[in-house]
Amino acid sequence: MYAIETENLVKKYGGLTALDGVSLKIPEGDCFGLLGPNGAGKTTLIRILTTLIRPTSGRARVAGFDVAKEKASVRGAIGVVPQAMTSDLDLTGLELMDIYARFYGMGKKERRERTDELLSMVGLRERAGDLVATYSGGMRRRLEIARGLVHRPSILILDEPTIGLDPQSRHVVWELLEKFRKNDRLTILLTTHYMEEAESLSDHVAIIDYGRIVALDTVEGLKKQIPQKDTIELTVSNIDMGKAKEEISGHPSVSSVAVNEDTLIISVDNGANAIPELVDRLKSLGAKVTRVTLKEQTLEDVFIHFTGRPIREEEARKVSFLLGAGVPRQWGK
Amino acid sequence: MNRFKAILERDLRKFIRNPLVVAMSVLMPVIYLVILGNSFQGELKRLPVAIVDQDNGPGAERVKEALRALESGPRTFELRTVSSQGFAMEGLREGVFTGVVVIPPGFSRDLARGSVAELGLFLDNAETIAANAVQAAVTRAVAETGREFVSIREERAAPRLRPIELYRKIDYDQTLIPGVVIMAIFLGAMTTGAFNIVMDRFLGVEESYFLTPLNKRDIVMGLVGSGLLITTIIAVTVLVVSSLVSGIYLWRLLTIDGFLLILAVIVLSTLGLQGLMFVIMGRLNHPRIVGVLGGFMNVIFFFPSGAIYPIESFPAWLKAFAYVNPETYSVHALRALMFKGASLGAVKGDILFLAVFAVVAVAAGTAAFKREL
Numbered sequence: 001m002y003a004i005e006t007e008n009l010v011k012k013y014g015g016l017t018a019l020d021g022v023s024l025k026i027p028e029g030d031c032f033g034l035l036g037p038n039g040a041g042k043t044t045l046i047r048i049l050t051t052l053i054r055p056t057s058g059r060a061r062v063a064g065f066d067v068a069k070e071k072a073s074v075r076g077a078i079g080v081v082p083q084a085m086t087s088d089l090d091l092t093g094l095e096l097m098d099i100y101a102r103f104y105g106m107g108k109k110e111r112r113e114r115t116d117e118l119l120s121m122v123g124l125r126e127r128a129g130d131l132v133a134t135y136s137g138g139m140r141r142r143l144e145i146a147r148g149l150v151h152r153p154s155i156l157i158l159d160e161p162t163i164g165l166d167p168q169s170r171h172v173v174w175e176l177l178e179k180f181r182k183n184d185r186l187t188i189l190l191t192t193h194y195m196e197e198a199e200s201l202s203d204h205v206a207i208i209d210y211g212r213i214v215a216l217d218t219v220e221g222l223k224k225q226i227p228q229k230d231t232i233e234l235t236v237s238n239i240d241m242g243k244a245k246e247e248i249s250g251h252p253s254v255s256s257v258a259v260n261e262d263t264l265i266i267s268v269d270n271g272a273n274a275i276p277e278l279v280d281r282l283k284s285l286g287a288k289v290t291r292v293t294l295k296e297q298t299l300e301d302v303f304i305h306f307t308g309r310p311i312r313e314e315e316a317r318k319v320s321f322l323l324g325a326g327v328p329r330q331w332g333k
Numbered sequence: 334m335n336r337f338k339a340i341l342e343r344d345l346r347k348f349i350r351n352p353l354v355v356a357m358s359v360l361m362p363v364i365y366l367v368i369l370g371n372s373f374q375g376e377l378k379r380l381p382v383a384i385v386d387q388d389n390g391p392g393a394e395r396v397k398e399a400l401r402a403l404e405s406g407p408r409t410f411e412l413r414t415v416s417s418q419g420f421a422m423e424g425l426r427e428g429v430f431t432g433v434v435v436i437p438p439g440f441s442r443d444l445a446r447g448s449v450a451e452l453g454l455f456l457d458n459a460e461t462i463a464a465n466a467v468q469a470a471v472t473r474a475v476a477e478t479g480r481e482f483v484s485i486r487e488e489r490a491a492p493r494l495r496p497i498e499l500y501r502k503i504d505y506d507q508t509l510i511p512g513v514v515i516m517a518i519f520l521g522a523m524t525t526g527a528f529n530i531v532m533d534r535f536l537g538v539e540e541s542y543f544l545t546p547l548n549k550r551d552i553v554m555g556l557v558g559s560g561l562l563i564t565t566i567i568a569v570t571v572l573v574v575s576s577l578v579s580g581i582y583l584w585r586l587l588t589i590d591g592f593l594l595i596l597a598v599i600v601l602s603t604l605g606l607q608g609l610m611f612v613i614m615g616r617l618n619h620p621r622i623v624g625v626l627g628g629f630m631n632v633i634f635f636f637p638s639g640a641i642y643p644i645e646s647f648p649a650w651l652k653a654f655a656y657v658n659p660e661t662y663s664v665h666a667l668r669a670l671m672f673k674g675a676s677l678g679a680v681k682g683d684i685l686f687l688a689v690f691a692v693v694a695v696a697a698g699t700a701a702f703k704r705e706l
Contacts, residue, residue, distance in 0.1 A: 051543075052540065072548070075546045090350045091346060091347065095343075100545065102335055102338070103336055103339055103547050104546060144541075
């Protein structure tokens with residue numbers, strides 16, 4: 001049974017194709033990261049899955065319900081944290097939680113308990129009686145995560161959950177998501193254009209670009225699919241460089257070695273594990289290793305491999321909260 | 334029901350958190366009453382009129398006396414005797430005078446002979462209302478002078494018009510109260526209900542509501558419900574305050590039944606306008622458009638409602654609009670209930686129209702509402 005299943009989803013806005021045939025299967029209990037630059041179609045996909053817009057063609061099932069035909073059932077089964085900050089500023093955190101709980105038909109006692117529990121978990125219990133207008137960006141985001149979980153959904157969908165947050169708040173959100181995932185046995189679908197976010201949270205990552213899924217696997221699996229390896233640089237002295245290169249090339253996980261003056265540039269699988277062995281080999285020849293650097297293969301490398309360019313991170317940061325996820329403006333650039 | 338109540342409660346809380354809006358919603362219509370009541374006075378007063386007497390005879394004297402009587406009595410005029418007609422005409426052109434009465438040479442002689450004696454009356458046509466008032470008053474004054482020549486017996490037999498007012502004396506500003514209450518309802522309907530959805534949309538908040546199991550009806554009914562509650566409270570407050578301001582003590586004037594009927598008119602008018610706002614603004618996404626539309630619609634509905642000027646005097650096309658304008662029926666019903674002590678029978682037509690309008694408008698507003706991004 002899949003928590004989310006899409007079949008050839010297409011969404012067109014006039015002449016623009018925002019989604020160009022997306023097929024996905026997300027198993028229950030998975031944390032699924034959808035990685036892509038702005039305008040890649042992430043928000044469009046999320047909005048179709050959350051019943052906010054209708055696909056031009058294709059089908060999608062969320063929690064077993066058809067998003068076009070069983071909207072009410074889908075809405076009851078999912079919790080959503082939209083990209084833009086969507087909390088009423090004129091309400092207190094507690095009021096907001098309570099009103100949303102009522103939208104889901106929860107009784108008074110249940111509401112009070114659940115609201116209390118969630119506000120404590122997201123660290124807002126002390127501020128529950130204050131107007132949301134007085135909250136910081138990180139607090140609002142935490143409140144929205146709590147709001148999305150108030151009715152105990154089986155699937156939590158987050159659209160760019162940490163966009164615009166400072167690094168510290170971002171880590172708090174990540175920890176929260178890990179915690180909720182364990183406690184509530186949630187399936188999580190999140191979109192992001194932060195590599196670190198996708199890498200640290202997701203079991204599976206799909207890379208989406210120009211409305212198409214261009215790669216889908218576990219983070220490790222994706223890394224294996226690309227030719228780039230980890231790179232180790234060893235600066236050595238007291239040894240003939242030709243001899244050093246020969247010795248290093250003989251190591252089973254090393255795929256190539258280049259020499260730049262007194263530095264060996266080594267392309268290797270699983271660099272962190274290989275370093276001690278490589279250093280030992282050189283030492284046994286009487287060499288002295290004066291400097292070691294390791295550049296690990298990242299999701300960024302994966303992204304560049306599949307899309308042909310780095311993710312447009314700088315541009316993405318400019319997205320304002322109010323404009324938020326609108327109709328993709330830069331489509332087809 | 335619980336969902337509808339949750340939306341309603343959300344709106345009430347948000348409204349109460351903006352005390353400035355609450356205060357303005359009550360104050361503005363009352364200020365409107367004070368301004369309107371004093372700028373559109375029922376009878377015009379102290380209109381500057383120049384007299385140029387080129388006759389200097391007894392006939393001229395009688396005309397001037399009759400005009401002076403209007404000056405000191407109802408203060409219709411402020412008269413100034415001017416010797417040069419040219420000077421008087423210049424004053425008229427410059428707006429110093431609203432009218433110039435010229436008594437030509439030979440006026441007394443013609444009057445004495447019984448032949449047609451003519452006065453010259455020059456008016457500032459650019460000030461239509463004032464000009465009409467001057468013309469009417471001068472005509473009356475001249476007619477008075479003519480009457481002295483009829484015999485006493487005939488005068489006794491002559492029919493005399495003595496105005497009898499059917500209802501208690503009502504000042505002009507008091508007759509504006511129903512209009513002011515309707516305006517309060519309009520402003521209330523415009524700044525609550527559908528306006529909240531426009532603001533939510535503008536701020537991007539609506540998205541999170543659409544993600545919940547709320548259906549179209551929960552949302553529209555919740556917003557209309559909160560708007561109805563707020564607007565009714567504002568309208569009743571405006572009714573009481575504006576009555577006090579213009580010297581009416583409602584508790585002496587109204588029976589319980591009368592008050593309940595007034596409340597019914599207010600509630601139905603509010604519902605109708607709330608629904609109408611959903612039809613018109615339900616899909617807008619920027620408060621600025623609401624501002625522009627609101628100012629426009631207020632004029633379109635308010636002025637042809639009979640709140641200020643009687644509908645009977647409208648041209649046919651405007652009259653036709655007045656008959657489908659819900660505010661017309663609200664004003665008519667409120668006026669009858671407040672000043673004529675009307676019972677349900679007298680206003681049942683109005684109430685029926687308002688009820689049908691409310692049902693149709695709310696249904697259409699719900700149908701027009703788009704519960705999608």
